Amino acid sequence: MRKPVLTIFYQYNPWHTSIGGIQTLINTFIKYAPSEFEVRLVGTASDSSQTVGKWQEAEFAGREISFLPILKIENDNVRGLIPTTVKYTAALLGRSLSSDFLHFHRLEPSLAAMNWQGEKSIFIHNDIHTQMKTVGDRKAILWRRFPGAYFALESTLIRQFSQILSCNTDAAQFYRQRYPQLQDRVAFIKNSFDNEVFYSLSQPQKEANRRELAVQMGLEEETRFILFAGRLHPQKDPVLLIRAFAALNQPQTHLLIAGDGELANQVRQEIEQLGLSSRVTMLGALKQQELARLHRLSSAFVLSSAFEGLPLVVLEALASGTPVVTTKCGETPKLLNHHSGVVCEQRTPDCIAEALRRVLLNPQEYPSEACVRTAQPFAARTVVRDIYGDMLNRWELKEFSVIS
Structure with missing residues (x-):
């Protein structure tokens, strides 16, 4: 046949x-x-x-x-x-x-x-x-x-x-x-999500990889990373993300932006105007394996989108054991629970910053195991x-x- x-x-x-x-x-x-x-x-x-x-x-x-x-x-x-x-x-x-x-x-x-x-x-x-x-x-x-x-x-x-x-x-x-x-x-x-590529590490392994990246980037060893990955497009509103990171004003945090798109120059200008050039790194488009490594060592993944379906990158972050901070759009708010992320009730810099602050200051409330369980059915x-x-x-x- x-x-x-x-x-x-x-x-x-x-x-x-x-x-x-x-x-x-x-x-x-x-x-x-x-x-x-x-x-x-x-x-x-x-x-x-x-x-x-x-x-x-x-x-x-x-x-x-x-x-x-x-x-x-x-x-x-x-x-x-x-x-x-x-x-x-x-x-x-x-x-x-x-x-x-x-x-x-x-x-x-x-x-x-x-x-x-x-x-x-x-x-x-x-x-x-x-x-x-x-x-x-x-x-x-x-x-x-x-x-x-x-x-x-x-x-x-x-x-x-x-x-x-x-x-x-x-x-x-x-x-x-x-x-x-x-x-x-x-x-x-x-x-x-591809569960052969996106998976979590033990806490000691995660910390070792995080410190290794911080040293590679010339940052303080205790630097914690916040990750965004996606197209730099008005749907994702990366300019709002930069303003939220500025409002966070959390010491020893660094924002990684993996992606490219038509708003790339506008994002760079916003970073410079807000004095964040030493605290935000634009990585451009990454291969899947490179992105997976960043998911596994980050303290939070963040989305500032205006509208969504169910972003695959959210599932990839959760599968990597990383909690998600998201605006209230798409299917993600229905997916997350109190131990796998935070949903921002308002799409404003202060609201997103506060959600990130909660995750960064209370990592024990968002254990890797809870994030992985949320993603597993997908x-x-x-x-x-x-x-x-x-x-x-x-x-x-x-x-x-x-x-x-």
């Missing part, structure tokens, strides 16, 4: 360091794909080593896949004048990429797939209703300028999907109410295995019915 074919559509190159939870989730989905499946990825090329428009066999995370780059994007961590999603969608138009299963992580590219055959699934990564309502920089998400146009497009494209999968319970409920005729297709799906090996198992069952039933 032939293998079922899964084709994943997203605008990135898995061999190129790329910031974002979607990319991380897809990478995990490829890594833990069972041998019963043939996996294909339609993405982008980062340099001339990959031929645009040509299928090529490749290996990623120990897994053989077929890869089709449909356009060249040298740095997908920074937006250009034309959004990458628009370029990617345009490059898909006119192609025929039917498959047993088709997974989309953005709505717009599915415009090209209206007549393609196969079971189509759309993964909703943000609370779209909150995202559209969020005040502030409307350039952050282009569709926020034209919400009516977005929802009109969505109502046309959403009907082709057999599954509408959201990592945010509020977003799932929103879709059930907005499309009652499709409510049986809407489901909550767990995001997952371990990739279990979550991804179950998803593929359900897919395989559906495919076998369909194949059997065809034969019969």
Whole structure:
């Protein structure tokens, strides 16, 4: 019997360091794909080593896949004048990429797939209703300028999907109410972290690694680290994070910022204006193993986001035994308990600073074991295995019915 074919559509190159939870989730989905499946990825090329428009066999995370780059994007961590999603969608138009299963992580590219055959699934990564309502920089998400146009497009494209999968319970409920005729297709799906990469250390090991990094950076040996990891984008509001760290004013603390994006220069300016140049380090985009090391030695992980789904980086921090401080958005507040993090009731510098202060001054209240327990149900090996198992069952039933 032939293998079922899964084709994943997203605008990135898995061999190129790329910031974002979607990319991380897809990478995990490829890594833990069972041998019963043939996996294909339609993405982008980062340099001339990959031929645009040509299928090529490749290996990623120990897994053989077929890869089709449909356009060249040298740095997908920074937006250009034309959004990458628009370029990617345009490059898909006119192609025929039917498959047993088709997974989309953005709505717009599915415009090209209206007549393609196969079971189509759309993964909703943000609370779209909150995202559209969020005040502030409307350039952050282009569709926020034209919400009516977005929802009109969505109502046309959403009907082709057999599954509408959201990592945010509020977003799932929103879709059930907005499309009652499709409510049986809407489901909550767990995001997952790679438990082979993100894991906790014993307290002595954690302290030794923390001291080692402090010495490497020329800081006092007792320096404690606060970590942020993500795209420097208005959604994550890294400028608010810098102001919160300034308000914290806690001696022997250092903020590590792992990520890149369009707000990088603005963040640097804010750091300089607030006199924090010696207490904040911008690390740029990091490889997964490097980020995992920082998670394991940090005293807290912090998010200052305006809107979210369920950030993978939160699960990665918790799995590493690190408590999380977050603004009140997305699924994270429902995930955390009193021993694995703090939810800020207000998205202000003082409120975030106070939450960080609580974690830093009372580490015994946020033990590593409690953080790991919170993340454990989201371990990739279990979550991804179950998803593929359900897919395989559906495919076998369909194949059997065809034969019969």
